Amino acid sequence: MKEAILAATADAVRAAALEAGLPEAPDPSRFTVERPANPAFGHFSTNAAMVCAKSFAPFLKAKGSSALALAEILAEKLSGAGLFDRVEVKAPGFINFRVSFREWIGLLGRVLAEGPRYGAGAPTGRKVLLEFVSSNPTGPLHVGHGRGAAWGDAMAGILEFLGDEVSREYYVNDAGNQIRTLGLSVLSRLRDPQAEPPEGCYLGAYVLDVAEALKRKFPPEWFARPEEELLPDLSLAAAEEILADMKADLDRFGVRFDRWFSERSLFASGEVDAAIAALRGGGWTYEKDGALFFRSTAFGDDKDRVLVKSGGDLTYFASDAAYHRGKFARGYDLAVDVLGADHGGYLARMSAVVQALGYGKGRLRIVLYQLVRLLRGGAAVKMSTRAGEFIPLKTVLDEVTPDAARFMYLTQSHDSALEFDLEAAKARNSENPVYYVQYLCARVFQVLAKAAPVLRQAPEPNLSLLTAPPEQELIVQLAGFPEAVRSAGRGFAPHLLVAWLMETAGIFHRYYGAHRFVLEDDPQLTAARCALASACRTVAGKGLELLGVSVPERMD
């Protein structure tokens, strides 16, 4: 609907420009069509006249405001488009449209015909690699990772729906010092659970759990080997143990990955060396103090970054560079990294690598989500993996349904710090916003079940019977779904879809409160209303599904 209006507006501007004798028509990319907040301004409005007023001013003999004069000209052309009951001009140059009833009914018909595909995009051919969570296997997932998981999975669903080919990937840092540190931490606990672990070791209680699990898994001889032989095996076994635990958490949360990408595999395949060679070959490296530096400052980073330490060890940055190089080598057009705000420093250097390797800046999009503060009984809980003080995601999942947790994580822009109120997410009442939307779906399901006998008398719904104002409002709202999903996809902002769902639920519940769907003495109207209700459930249900939230048939 919006597209049609936008196209008609652009046509009108072109025609007006031709008539007025402008050397060239104004750029239509700045035109917008939107739904005014105030219903008195019609269903849609465009700013085209105000945007073009300057270009037209020298060519129009306007008495007053040129924007207003231009709006009048455009409005006259647009009212002939056939879409509208009324086209009005309002100061300082808005053109407001009232779409005809016939068009709305036609739109509802299309929603019903398209079903769950309503709002879906045609295949774009774009291959997107969405990497998220990617928490190091040195400790369990905590409540912050939950935000990345919910966000990444929702974003993946939205992009898929819009026609991209999306892969969900988890990068497993299963190489390097931290894995060794994990091994040392576990070893220390195995030898003496009471002893102070060596400097730098992980201190969380989970280390003891891992130690116990390994004791059950391996025979005493396995542990009796000399430390230099045992430690590498122990480190890996511990990491695997933790990884399995993270997978279990994510599974409970309903987040699944297409690929778990191992950092070790990058070393095994020689990709890390190859990436360093590529950077060196491009002239982006230099040696200093015995270390190999990458000149990331050439692309705006604060300082150059070390690839190879003076001792010959590779940094994590080196394997990260190889990993990202591989993403494009594997044929992805766009790589999206979803990271916590504490990884902010990572942004500039990784963008620099991508550019140095000759890929466009726009091929990598890093989304930083601000940190999560968990509130329990009004008090914030501090998190720090190192000190072992954190709230595991598991704890949240033990107390809160996955639906409530997901929705809670997604209500806000990734740019704002999230206060996750455990009490609210746990509540099975109106404090918990997820139910507001789910209740829409459940209500429709119950209505349709109740209506079944009546509907047998009116097999074909006559949608033109839907003349009540809230019915119109509901149809107009459904018309906005494709746009809401597109905005969420384009802006990497799933919370916009959440906002649309909340709005839709509000309109629906108001309608539900004021009108009955099942009218025994009026099968025709029953059929029409049920068709509308069904459309609402299909579309809202699709929205929930994209966000990874279930669509219940009843609330109990």
Add this chain to the structure above:
RNA sequence: GCGCCAGUAGCUCAAUGGAUAGAGCAACAGCCUUCUAAGCUGAAGGUUGAAGGUUCGAAUCCUUCCUGGCGCGCCA
């Protein structure tokens, strides 16, 4: 000190540069013999941190400042 993010109703937050800044909680007054009240109706709540600037129009863009979060290792 430098960089990123934020500052909007009592609280938590929305708002592709658009018209009278919106929801949800909380608090107030009502509505269940009905397709589930996890809902609805009504009233109330604001100098969008501050000051300048850009323009037809700014919560939104630019500059400066204030406050808060995060980050600034040859750690991971």
